[in-house]
Amino acid sequence: MATKDRLILVCNDDGIFAKGIQALIEVASDFGKVEVIAPDRQQSAVGHSITIMDPLRATRFELKNGMVGTAVNGTPADCVKLAHDQLLDRKPDLVLSGINHGSNAGINLIYSGTVSAATEGTILGYPSVAVSCTDFDENADMSGCQEAAAKAIQFIFNNGLPKGITLNINAPSGPLKGLKWTRQGDSKYVDEYEPRVDPHSRPYYWMTGRFQVLDHGEELDINVLKEGYGSITPIQYDLTAHKVFGEMSKMEL
């Protein structure tokens, strides 16, 4: 398909005015016509949450570089669902989410709104990619993440993606040292909350938390990133534990 005929939907979870989404729009523009439909505010760590009890509203906004985008008062997954069902004139050829400000490797994946926007794209039948920069700094150099995203997009247009599979990319800030296929590394957060006391002597809790790596094998997203490479992981929304299903399903209940 010619570049001018492709439609690419770009979403994120940091909100439509985040710097990271601009970086992804730049990459997407090299591959097709871009439609930006993203949350109207910060929606990090909302996971695959969707809005059921409240109405969704979509507002057109002028973005940088003459682009027009649609801000939705919902979650990243809401944005992709609404784009698919109502807002886009036709089905997109690709769904991109990011570039997130912060890592979505290891256990972060399960909390990530960025990844969930891409996963929603996969559920709806579109090839989808999530892209995250491990550097939280708003002004981080995302050129390496952009290069990794471009490689993944080209990969998809050359090879397609197996049904039900989403690509999850993470890369450090700065130039790309290389992009490696990885598995999601086991990890968790420890010492998660800091207890404090408010002016009325009532306790409250503020999430902090240290990221703890529990998995030390090779080919893991968290380790490849530590070595300074970009990481690309094929992920799936089918949460069945296929590794144990065969054995467990033969056991008496």
Ligand code: MN
């Ligand atoms: Mn985010």
